[in-house]
Amino acid sequence: MSAFAADNGLVRPSEGRVLAGVCAGLARRFGLRPNTVRVLFLLSCLLPGPQFLVYLALWLLMPSEV
Template identity: 50%
Template sequence: MSSPAPRPTLSRVREDRVVAGVLGGVARRFGWNPTVVRAIFVVVSVVSAAFPGLLVYLLLWMLMPEGEE
C-alpha cells in the first residue's frame, strides 16, 4: 500500500506568477486552477466592500515564503 503524495506547502510560486505568485501558490496548495482563483479573487474584491482584497494580497505577499521551484 503506497502512501498518498504529500500536499504542496503554502508558498508563493515562481513559475506561474502574475504579480507576486500569491494566488498561484494558493491554487497550487489546494489543487485548483490558478486562473479561476485569480478571477474569483478579483470579482470578490470588486463586488464586496467588506473584503479588502488589496490588503489581503499585500499581507499574504509579506507572510508567504517564496517557493523552491
C-alpha cells in the same frame, strides 16, 4: 522555508506568477487552477472588504519557492 509555509504548504511558486504569485500559491495549495483563483480574487474585489490588504499580507507572509 519558514514555519508558516512548512505548516500549511503555502509558497509562492517561482514559475507561473502574474504579479506576486499569491494566487498561484493558493491554487497549488488547494488543488485549483491559478486562473480560477485569480478570477475569484478579481470578482471579490467588487465586494466591500479588505481583499487588497489580505493579498498584501499574503505576499509578505508566503515565502517564495526556491
